[in-house]
Amino acid sequence: GRHEEVILSTGTARLMRARLAGERTEHALGFAQRAHIRGLDVTLYPAGHVLGSAQLFLQSDAGSLLYTGDFKLRPGLSAEPTAWCQADTLIMETTFGKPQFHFPPSEQVLAQMTGFCREAMEEGDQPVLFGYSLGKAQEILCALAAAGLPPMLHGAVHNMTRIYRELLPGFPDFVKYDAKKMPGHVLIVPPNAARSVMVRRIRNRRTAVLTGWAITPGAHFRYGCDAAFPLSDHADYPDLLRYVDLVKPRRVLTVHGYATEFARDLRERGIDAWALGQNNQLDLGFPQGARAPRVPGSVPPANPSADTIRPETPGEPPDTTREPRVLSGFARFTALITRIAATTSKLEKIRLLADFLSALDDTDLAIAAVFLTGRPFPQADPRVLQAGWAVIKRALVLAARCPEPELREVSARHRDAAATTQEILNGRTRPQPLELREARAFFERVELARGPVSKTELLREMLERLTPVEAGAVVRILTGDLRIGLKEGLVEEAVATAFARELSAVRETNMLTGDLGETARLARADSL
Numbered sequence: 001g002r003h004e005e006v007i008l009s010t011g012t013a014r015l016m017r018a019r020l021a022g023e024r025t026e027h028a029l030g031f032a033q034r035a036h037i038r039g040l041d042v043t044l045y046p047a048g049h050v051l052g053s054a055q056l057f058l059q060s061d062a063g064s065l066l067y068t069g070d071f072k073l074r075p076g077l078s079a080e081p082t083a084w085c086q087a088d089t090l091i092m093e094t095t096f097g098k099p100q101f102h103f104p105p106s107e108q109v110l111a112q113m114t115g116f117c118r119e120a121m122e123e124g125d126q127p128v129l130f131g132y133s134l135g136k137a138q139e140i141l142c143a144l145a146a147a148g149l150p151p152m153l154h155g156a157v158h159n160m161t162r163i164y165r166e167l168l169p170g171f172p173d174f175v176k177y178d179a180k181k182m183p184g185h186v187l188i189v190p191p192n193a194a195r196s197v198m199v200r201r202i203r204n205r206r207t208a209v210l211t212g213w214a215i216t217p218g219a220h221f222r223y224g225c226d227a228a229f230p231l232s233d234h235a236d237y238p239d240l241l242r243y244v245d246l247v248k249p250r251r252v253l254t255v256h257g258y259a260t261e262f263a264r265d266l267r268e269r270g271i272d273a274w275a276l277g278q279n280n281q282l283d284l285g286f287p288q289g290a291r292a293p294r295v296p297g298s299v300p301p302a303n304p305s306a307d308t309i310r311p312e313t314p315g316e317p318p319d320t321t322r323e324p325r326v327l328s329g330f331a332r333f334t335a336l337i338t339r340i341a342a343t344t345s346k347l348e349k350i351r352l353l354a355d356f357l358s359a360l361d362d363t364d365l366a367i368a369a370v371f372l373t374g375r376p377f378p379q380a381d382p383r384v385l386q387a388g389w390a391v392i393k394r395a396l397v398l399a400a401r402c403p404e405p406e407l408r409e410v411s412a413r414h415r416d417a418a419a420t421t422q423e424i425l426n427g428r429t430r431p432q433p434l435e436l437r438e439a440r441a442f443f444e445r446v447e448l449a450r451g452p453v454s455k456t457e458l459l460r461e462m463l464e465r466l467t468p469v470e471a472g473a474v475v476r477i478l479t480g481d482l483r484i485g486l487k488e489g490l491v492e493e494a495v496a497t498a499f500a501r502e503l504s505a506v507r508e509t510n511m512l513t514g515d516l517g518e519t520a521r522l523a524r525a526d527s528l
Contacts, residue, residue, distance in 0.1 A: 007037060009044050011052025011167050015134065018163055031080065047071035048082035049233050050135030051164060055084070063088040066247060070095070072232070073239040074106050077142035078164065078171075079135070090249035091276065095234045096212055097254065097262030103215060103236040110143040113210065113229050117149055117186045120206040126182060128199060130209040130225065130405075133157045133190040135233050138164050140210060144186050145172030152177055152185035154193055191405035194224070212236070213409045222412045223405075237262075244271065256426070328433035329364055330466075332356070333371065334473045341484035349486065353494030357520060360436075365524065366517030367436045372491045373516055374482040376443035380514025383447045387455045387478050392417055394452075395459035400428045417479055418472035425468040432465045443477070491516060499523040 005025040008016065013028040027042075029035055031054070034043045044054040049070040056067040066087035073082050103109075117127040131137045133156040141151045141161065151174045153161055158176045165171045177187065177198070189199060191209065199205065207225040212232025214220070219228035235243060240262060244252060252273040254263045259275040266273035327335065336356045340349050353372065357365055370378050377383050393411075397404055402424060411420045442462055449455045459478075463471045476482045492510055496503040499520075505528040510519040522528050 007042060007044070007056065009046075009052045009054045012054065013052075014167060015052055015160065015163055018159065019134070031083070043085075045083040045085065046080035048073065048076060048079055051079045051138065051167060053079065053135075057085060057087065065089040065091065066249070067091045068093050068243075070234060071243075072235045073243060074103075074235075076106070076139055076233075077146075078138040078168070079233075084243070084246050086248050088249060089251050089253065090244065090247045091253045091255060092240070092243065093234065093256050094240060094254045094259045094262040095257035096232070096236050097240055097258035097265075099237050099265075101212070101215060101237045103212065103230050103232060106231065109210075109229050109231045113140070113208065113231070114143060114147040114149060116206075116208055116227055116229075117144070118147075121149075121184070121186075125204045125206040126187065126202050128187045128189055128202065128205045128207045130189055130191045130194055130207065130223070131157075131211075131231075134160045136210060136231070137161065137188050137190070139231065139233070140188055141174055142172055144188075145174075150175070150185050152182060152187050154187070154189040154198070156190050156193070157188050191223075192403040194405070211409065213413065216413070219412075222408065257423075329436040330434040330439050330470055330473070333368055333436060333439075334467075334470045337372075337473060337476075337482055337484050337486070338469065340486055344485070346490065349490055350494045350497055353491060354498035357494060358498040362521050362524065364436045365520050367440045368517075369491060369495065369520040370515070370517040371436070371439070371477055372482070372486065373488045374477065374480050374486075376440070376447075376477050378513075378515035378517060385443065385446050385455075385478060387446055387452075387459065389417060389479075391452050391455050391459060392421070392475055392478065394456045395463055396421060396424055398456070398460045399463040400424045402428070416483070418476045418483070421463070421475045422468040422472040425463060425466075425471050429464050429466060429468065429471070431467045431470070434466060434470065439474070442474075446478075488516065492519075495520045495523050499526075501526070501528060 002020065002022060003024060005027075007027040007029065010028045010030055013026055027035065027037055029042070029044050031044055031046050034041060036042070039060070041059040043057040045057060047053040047055045047069055049072060053070060055069060055071060058065045058067075064087045066085065066089070068091065070093050071082060075081050113129070117129070120127040129140055131140045133154070137153070137157040138161055141153070144151045151172070153174050154177055158174070161174060175181070175185070179201070182202075187202075193199060194207070208227040208229060209220070209223045209225045210229045210231040211219075212230055212234055214228035215230040220226065244266065250272065252263070252266055252271055253276040254260075254273065255276050263273040263275045336352060340352055343349060343352070357368060360368055370376070373379070376385060393407060396402075397407055400407075407420070407424055410423050414420045414423070442458070446455055446458050449458055462474060466474065492506050493503060495501070495516070496506045501523045506519060506523055509522055509528045510516050513519055519528075
């Protein structure tokens with residue numbers, strides 16, 4: 001990221017200067033070199049993810065903390081072997097935090113990859129391998145060179161690999177892409193260039209992608225390749241468990257990927273573990289409006305955002321010096337539908353809805369009642385947004401500043417637009433408060449916009465200002481399905497309950513007006 005001040009390994013510093021322009025203050029440390037920065041003892045340990053990638057070990061009088069970042073335990077061909085130490089708190093990346101992600105040995109995967117390339121060349125085809133230009137491509141290159149297959153590199157891969165040669169003595173030979181000299185070489189290309197003119201011009205190409213997601217069925221169809229090999233720069237599920245055993249922390253906080261699921265698995269094993277991140281915190285199940293108990297040993301954020309509820313430690317008197325910030329209207333709506341999705345009780349769903357609706361003013365009441373049906377406009381309103389998955393996908397790529405292959409990976413895993421939105425935007429937005437009437441005005445602007453380009457730009461702007469969970473709610477309304485087990489009839493029952501009206505009168509009014517929002521306002525005014 002474009003931070004003004006960074007702590008990083010000397011290897012990362014060299015790669016970062018080539019990859020991310022700009023001035024910044026760098027604290028470049030050798031591995032296992034202890035430094036004192038900002039009042040903390042800081043040590044970096046290799047993460048094994050890509051060359052130079054580091055884990056951050058912090059020590060102070062309050063205890064110790066190890067932050068992994070992306071990491072893997074399996075030894076690689078082009079990165080330092082992972083190291084670790086004991087820490088009181090472990091914050092760990094859990095991209096593959098589900099039991100089904102159990103990767104075969106890397107040697108086996110690489111042998112399959114080189115066999116694929118040999119077969120292609122023997123049959124007169126050109127092997128093309130897709131791997132990220134930093135890390136994955138160099139791992140592929142080392143395996144090809146060890147098998148006697150000369151690698152040829154796409155320009156983006158070549159730029160990063162030249163730095164690897166500077167940093168790693170004895171790094172294998174390679175050449176830059178040259179169409180005339182390509183026969184007899186294996187071409188390594190970043191995934192975002194898979195549909196480039198350069199690749200499309202190779203008529204006899206045989207393609208394969210190398211990614212951890214290749215372990216899921218049908219991966220090569222999703223990636224549009226002839227083959228997919230499960231080679232990952234991340235720890236798989238068994239190694240995630242093993243790493244917790246190695247570090248022996250008192251508390252584990254999980255981030256990225258299947259953070260909620262992995263934390264839950266650790267708790268079942270008797271380990272104090274919680275998912276860290278706004279879109280996972282509702283897994284704790286705190287009642288709406290109540291102060292959340294602090295996860296044991298946790299520290300409230302120094303600069304809470306507008307939608308933060310500051311935690312308190314059980315048994316301690318509440319902090320009366322500051323009031324908790326008030327959630328914005330759309331944030332409260334999002335919290336509501338998340339809680340509704342988590343309950344299977346019809347009566348509890350109605351109670352939650354009724355409590356929420358009764359607390360709104362007339363304007364927000366009408367908007368929320370319609371949104372709860374999964375639509376941006378009332379049923380009788382003929383307006384159509386015409387913003388399908390193509391618009392949503394492009395807006396997500398722009399808002400998250402991520403390559404399309406990454407979005408495709410996440411989308412293939414979830415097969416749900418809102419869940420994809422939540423994961424891909426995690427940590428990539430700058431949330432601002434959004435009121436319900438602002439959300440309605442946004443949907444009205446999308447409907448008025450002409451053409452997918454203008455609709456995409458409107459959606460991009462909106463996604464960038466929301467938390468991932470709120471963005472997921474916007475996408476659910478865009479697609480016309482909240483997917484929370486909530487039918488319009490239940491919302492009618494909630495309106496009747498909220499304002500103590502006859503259900504039959506609520507249903508008849510909604511049927512005649514075709515507008516559940518107007519029906520809710522009439523119910524409050526006793527004018528059904």
